[in-house]
Amino acid sequence: MSAEATGAGAAPPAPRRALALDGVSPLVLLALFGLFPLVAIATGQTYWLSLVNRIVIMAIAALSLDLILGVGGLVSFGHAAFVGIGAYTAGIMVDGGRGDLLLVLPVALALAAAFGAFTGAASLRTKGVAFIMITLAFGQMAFFFSQALYAYGGDDGLTLFERSTVAGFPVLENKVAFFYVSLGFLAAAYTLVRAIVGSRFGRALQGARDNPVRVASFGFDVFRIRLAAYVMSGMLASVAGVLLANQAEFVSPAYMAWQRSGELIFMIIIGGLGSLWGAVLGAAAFLLLEEALSGFSEHWKLAFGVLIVLFVLFTRGGLADLLRRLTSRGGARG
Amino acid sequence: MAEPIVRIDGLRKSFGALAVTNDVALDVMPGELHALIGPNGAGKTTLIHQIAGTLRPDAGRVLIDGADLTGAPPAARARAGLARTFQITSIIPSLDALGNVALAAQARAKRPLRLFGRVAADEALNGEARAALAAVGLSTRAAVPAGRLSHGEKRALEIAMALAMGPKVLLLDEPMAGVGREESGRIVELLRSLKGRYALLLVEHDMEAVFSLADRISVLVYGEVIASGTPQAIRSDPAVRAAYLGDEAA
Amino acid sequence: MSITLLTIQVLNGLQLGLLLFLVAAGLTLVFGVMDFINLAHGVQYMVGAYLAAALIAYTGSFALGLVLALVGALAIGLAMEGLIFRHLYARSHLDQVLATFGLILVLNETVKMIWGAAPISVAVPEALQGAVAMGEGVLYPVYRFAIILAALAVAGLLWLLIEKTRIGMLVRAGASNAPIVSALGVDINRLFMIVFAFGAMLAGFAGAMAAPILSVEPGMGDSVLILAFVVIVIGGIGSIRGAFAAALIVGLLDTLGRSYSVDLLRLFLPPAAARGVAGGLSSAFIYILMAVVLFFRPEGLMPARGRT
Numbered sequence: 090m091s092a093e094a095t096g097a098g099a100a101p102p103a104p105r106r107a108l109a110l111d112g113v114s115p116l117v118l119l120a121l122f123g124l125f126p127l128v129a130i131a132t133g134q135t136y137w138l139s140l141v142n143r144i145v146i147m148a149i150a151a152l153s154l155d156l157i158l159g160v161g162g163l164v165s166f167g168h169a170a171f172v173g174i175g176a177y178t179a180g181i182m183v184d185g186g187r188g189d190l191l192l193v194l195p196v197a198l199a200l201a202a203a204f205g206a207f208t209g210a211a212s213l214r215t216k217g218v219a220f221i222m223i224t225l226a227f228g229q230m231a232f233f234f235s236q237a238l239y240a241y242g243g244d245d246g247l248t249l250f251e252r253s254t255v256a257g258f259p260v261l262e263n264k265v266a267f268f269y270v271s272l273g274f275l276a277a278a279y280t281l282v283r284a285i286v287g288s289r290f291g292r293a294l295q296g297a298r299d300n301p302v303r304v305a306s307f308g309f310d311v312f313r314i315r316l317a318a319y320v321m322s323g324m325l326a327s328v329a330g331v332l333l334a335n336q337a338e339f340v341s342p343a344y345m346a347w348q349r350s351g352e353l354i355f356m357i358i359i360g361g362l363g364s365l366w367g368a369v370l371g372a373a374a375f376l377l378l379e380e381a382l383s384g385f386s387e388h389w390k391l392a393f394g395v396l397i398v399l400f401v402l403f404t405r406g407g408l409a410d411l412l413r414r415l416t417s418r419g420g421a422r423g
Numbered sequence: 424m425a426e427p428i429v430r431i432d433g434l435r436k437s438f439g440a441l442a443v444t445n446d447v448a449l450d451v452m453p454g455e456l457h458a459l460i461g462p463n464g465a466g467k468t469t470l471i472h473q474i475a476g477t478l479r480p481d482a483g484r485v486l487i488d489g490a491d492l493t494g495a496p497p498a499a500r501a502r503a504g505l506a507r508t509f510q511i512t513s514i515i516p517s518l519d520a521l522g523n524v525a526l527a528a529q530a531r532a533k534r535p536l537r538l539f540g541r542v543a544a545d546e547a548l549n550g551e552a553r554a555a556l557a558a559v560g561l562s563t564r565a566a567v568p569a570g571r572l573s574h575g576e577k578r579a580l581e582i583a584m585a586l587a588m589g590p591k592v593l594l595l596d597e598p599m600a601g602v603g604r605e606e607s608g609r610i611v612e613l614l615r616s617l618k619g620r621y622a623l624l625l626v627e628h629d630m631e632a633v634f635s636l637a638d639r640i641s642v643l644v645y646g647e648v649i650a651s652g653t654p655q656a657i658r659s660d661p662a663v664r665a666a667y668l669g670d671e672a673a
Numbered sequence: 674m675s676i677t678l679l680t681i682q683v684l685n686g687l688q689l690g691l692l693l694f695l696v697a698a699g700l701t702l703v704f705g706v707m708d709f710i711n712l713a714h715g716v717q718y719m720v721g722a723y724l725a726a727a728l729i730a731y732t733g734s735f736a737l738g739l740v741l742a743l744v745g746a747l748a749i750g751l752a753m754e755g756l757i758f759r760h761l762y763a764r765s766h767l768d769q770v771l772a773t774f775g776l777i778l779v780l781n782e783t784v785k786m787i788w789g790a791a792p793i794s795v796a797v798p799e800a801l802q803g804a805v806a807m808g809e810g811v812l813y814p815v816y817r818f819a820i821i822l823a824a825l826a827v828a829g830l831l832w833l834l835i836e837k838t839r840i841g842m843l844v845r846a847g848a849s850n851a852p853i854v855s856a857l858g859v860d861i862n863r864l865f866m867i868v869f870a871f872g873a874m875l876a877g878f879a880g881a882m883a884a885p886i887l888s889v890e891p892g893m894g895d896s897v898l899i900l901a902f903v904v905i906v907i908g909g910i911g912s913i914r915g916a917f918a919a920a921l922i923v924g925l926l927d928t929l930g931r932s933y934s935v936d937l938l939r940l941f942l943p944p945a946a947a948r949g950v951a952g953g954l955s956s957a958f959i960y961i962l963m964a965v966v967l968f969f970r971p972e973g974l975m976p977a978r979g980r981t
Contacts, residue, residue, distance in 0.1 A: 218708070234956065287541045291542065304515070306497050306498075307498075309536075390778045
């Protein structure tokens with residue numbers, strides 16, 4: 090702190106973030122995703138379609154986590170619980186014959202909001218390491234609860250015999266249509282999170298990440314700001330869960346396992362904390378890496394763990410930062 | 424006789440057997456610059472914590488603009504009209520200077536936590552923020568990330584943030600701490616320009632600045648106010664001289 | 674709901690609580706003294722169990738295998754500290770979380786490669802076989818009593834170490850105010866290493882002791898880790914006394930909650946529904962307790978840090 094305060098006397102010029110890149114790359118990314126099914130169909134690689142669909146869905150979950158972790162600075166280690174809440178809502182409602190997306194989504198959002206409000210109100214009373222542990226513990230609570238849902242498969246999970254309808258139409262049964270529905274949700278989620286981050290609320294949230302004491306001294310209620318962000322983030326994650334359950338046509342407690350929460354954190358770290366399109370990029374990088382490694386050996390998790398450790402020890406700022414640095418350097422030369 | 428903006432009554436705080444704040448009474452009148460001085464270890468920081476709401480007193484009351492806010496958190500005091508600066512520079516490094524000040528202004532805006540609308544293009548807030556930056560002479564540095572400002576500029580930014588809160592009273596905790604001679608002269612002029620417009624409670628070690636600025640000075644020694652009066656009266660007070668000389672001799 | 678049954682459940686709860694304490698003790702010290710979040714602490718518990726299983730089988734002696742397993746757990750702990758953790762002390766909590774998360778994947782998978790994914794079992798040592806009659810033909814295994822006694826002995830030893838030795842004094846000081854300890858001119862890195870190694874050995878000991886009554890399998894450390902987190906949070910981070918009290922509370926609440934929640938709910942619900950709800954509810958008890966404690970005392974029951 091003090092070194093920072095005294096060392097900045099010379100006031101170097103402000104770093105210009107590559108604004109153009111920030112604005113363009115999400116669109117490029119979306120366009121690439123949008124073209125993908127055409128390529129997949131043309132080449133007959135429909136297996137890849139479902140992988141990329143999973144990427145799109147997990148990107149929504151990663152985006153939602155980035156709102157509280159990247160922008161809010163809250164290291165939540167129980168985020169998979171929200172994904173699981175969405176997934177179980179979809180699974181149970183489809184199982185009960187009320188699986189239309191227009192019914193499932195509001196219920197999932199409401200349940201996620203309630204869970205978020207309860208766990209958030211308790212965990213946000215703490216800071217730092219304690220917050221990490223408590224969110225992890227609440228995530229486990231949800232995990233064990235889902236294991237005890239004997240009527241819905243308990244440990245073994247629940248198979249969906251059909252996918253959610255959309256306003257009565259079986260849109261999601263078609264792989265390509267499902268893909269575009271997911272992509273639509275991702276685009277909406279991205280726009281929404283971006284709007285929130287750029288709003289008055291977002292600035293207060295970001296300010297509270299850097300300096301909560303100062304932000305409180307302005308008259309803001311930091312606890313409520315964080316709680317609101319935590320609940321919104323959880324609700325968005327539950328949307329990803331609804332889509333995920335439909336895509337896999339299966340839900341199980343494994344969706345909420347704490348490793349899933351760790352993976353979500355890793356995704357946004359690879360992408361670069363707080364960079365929203367970095368979260369999308371990170372989800373893609375993570376799932377592709379997982380796919381590549383698991384095809385290579387049954388013990389791929391070993392390599393994966395080693396990669397995570399090395400990544401933390403030797404890089405800072407993630408992929409988005411790396412790309413930004415590369416492109417801005419290139420721009421300066423040209 | 425006008426009512427004081429800040430009134431502190433019978434404030435007490437002990438850590439174990441040590442009374443760090445011992446029956447302190449203090450007030451700040453509208454438009455007045457009231458300076459609080461005292462040797463190191465006199466309990467100034469603890470007193471400020473209790474006024475700002477980061478430490479709860481064992482006994483006594485803190486009133487801001489007539490409202491009893493003794494147990495209230497810092498945010499409630501800010502809403503009641505108390506703005507403070509910090510002894511150790513406290514800014515939001517990832518926002519630019521304008522953003523720091525605009526966030527301060529945002530807290531009392533009509534919908535301070537609106538979820539939509541780009542805050543960067545929020546001209547109502549930006550206008551207030553620019554005015555506050557201009558008041559402290561930072562207009563040209565508005566777009567610089569706050570973390571990259573010089574130390575003196577950060578001290579000025581702190582004051583701009585406090586001003587943007589539209590406060591009734593400013594609690595200035597050693598605004599000249601760690602600032603060079605030239606920049607501290609600038610801050611003295613800045614404080615002089617605020618005099619009369621705000622109620623000011625100034626804690627400062629720079630005696631030259633304090634005696635040239637203050638309308639009234641209170642001296643805190645071992646948790647007690649041993650003297651309170653005009654700069655002339657304080658200068659010639661034997662108890663104050665003893666406390667300071669004694670402190671230097673030890 | 675006879676008294677005998679209750680006694681047995683209380684003993685089971687104590688035993689779980691004491692094992693949790695052994696895991697939580699190292700964890701809370703590492704947090705308190707180093708402000709370091711080590712997710713891989715649970716892996717130490719698993720490593721202890723596997724080493725015990727392998728070394729007991731290899732040496733044919735429970736005692737010898739146990740001692741060797743402790744030495745092995747200590748060595749692995751020191752290796753992890755030296756190779757990885759040391760570079761993370763100055764990093765953000767997020768970096769620590771992520772790196773130690775990666776380490777869990779590595780160690781869980783390594784264990785799977787060496788011993789396979791299937792659970793392995795460890796025989797109870799001959800001297801500790803058999804059971805004690807608890808009246809009305811209900812028996813309680815001697816080995817479980819042995820675990821309770823051994824864990825109590827270790828807890829007592831730990832208390833002596835922390836209260837009566839110089840290192841213990843430094844650890845206590847470090848947990849409440851780390852900067853002061855380094856200001857005293859203590860080699861903080863050495864202190865970190867000692868605390869870390871000791872914590873790793875305690876967790877390894879817990880795993881080794883538990884090996885004969887649990888199935889030893891990859892990932893067995895993960896759930897213990899999370900329970901230990903709950904214990905630390907309830908007890909107050911950095912506080913050994915808090916960890917001890919909280920571990921017993923959590924152990925008892927979890928055990929008794931599981932065995933009695935069905936009976937309780939049957940008073941209000943039909944049997945099938947009661948079983949379903951109880952399953953979910955009893956696993957949630959300790960987390961609800963944690964939420965309640967945090968709500969009223971965010972610092973935990975017995976915070977280590979001094980008030981300021």
